[in-house]
Amino acid sequence: MKSTGKIIYEVRMKKGLSQEELAEMAKVNLRTIQRIENDLTEPRETTINLIFGVLEIDQNELKPRIEESNFGDLVPKLIDVVFIILLNVTIAAIIIYLTVYDNANIYSRTGNFFLCILIPYFIVSLTRNSTSPMRLIKFGTGFILAIIFALFQLKIAAAVFSGLIPFSLMALSILFYGNSIQLRR
Numbered sequence: 001m002k003s004t005g006k007i008i009y010e011v012r013m014k015k016g017l018s019q020e021e022l023a024e025m026a027k028v029n030l031r032t033i034q035r036i037e038n039d040l041t042e043p044r045e046t047t048i049n050l051i052f053g054v055l056e057i058d059q060n061e062l063k064p065r066i067e068e069s070n071f072g073d074l075v076p077k078l079i080d081v082v083f084i085i086l087l088n089v090t091i092a093a094i095i096i097y098l099t100v101y102d103n104a105n106i107y108s109r110t111g112n113f114f115l116c117i118l119i120p121y122f123i124v125s126l127t128r129n130s131t132s133p134m135r136l137i138k139f140g141t142g143f144i145l146a147i148i149f150a151l152f153q154l155k156i157a158a159a160v161f162s163g164l165i166p167f168s169l170m171a172l173s174i175l176f177y178g179n180s181i182q183l184r185r
Contacts, residue, residue, distance in 0.1 A: 004048065009037040011055045026050040049075045084138055091119065091142030099164040109163045116167040117174065118141075124178030128168055132176045143168040 002010075012022050019037070023030040035041040036051070043051070053061055058095055098104060098112035123139045130138075146168050150159035159165045174181070 003039050004043065005037045005039045007057070008033075008051055008055065010122055011057055012037075015055065015085060017055075022051065022054060026054045031110060084141075088142035088145065089140070092145035092149065093144040095168060097141065099162040099167070100154060100158070101148070102161065116171040119179065120171045121181070122172035123175060124181060128179070132179060135178065136172065136176050140172050143171045143175075 006118055007124055012019070017025075019033045020030055022028075023033045026033075032041075032043070032047060033051070036043045036047075048059070051057075094115065098108045098115070120139070123135065127135050127139075147159075147165055150164045150168075154162075154164075
């Protein structure tokens with residue numbers, strides 16, 4: 001699970017080459033060799049080919065070791081998934097609490113109305129480069145969960161008149177059509 005830079009460093013040391021010698025033989029900048037060995041940059045394929053040619057490293061033998069080291073990318077992705085799940089469950093819980101529980105009154109429903117506008121608007125402003133379906137899947141699941149809860153646990157009339165279904169649908173439409181909303185910068 002060594003990085004490309006560490007492998008290049010080890011092979012270079014075994015061959016008794018300095019960084020300057022390797023850079024000169026591979027026709028690569030010395031600073032590039034230093035950055036690669038210190039894992040400050042991921043080298044381009046042409047650079048790797050030049051260095052591997054000088055060091056006589058077989059790329060086919062090396063690829064599985066490099067690919068195994070990419071498990072470090074898994075942790076940030078897992079954190080993102082957990083965060084998105086928690087965000088959506090929290091959104092669903094807040095919407096349900098503000099609209100259908102016994103203590104829900106006109107003020108909490110008004111607050112829910114504004115949250116169903118502001119939360120999606122904020123998400124759209126932060127995810128401008130995301131596609132509409134992807135944004136809807138990632139961040140609209142909480143609103144969809146609230147609608148599903150309303151359909152299975154409440155009477156349809158109660159879910160509609162409490163604002164849960166209309167406000168959630170409004171939030172979903174803002175998430176989906178958000179790229180067409182003109183935001184001033």
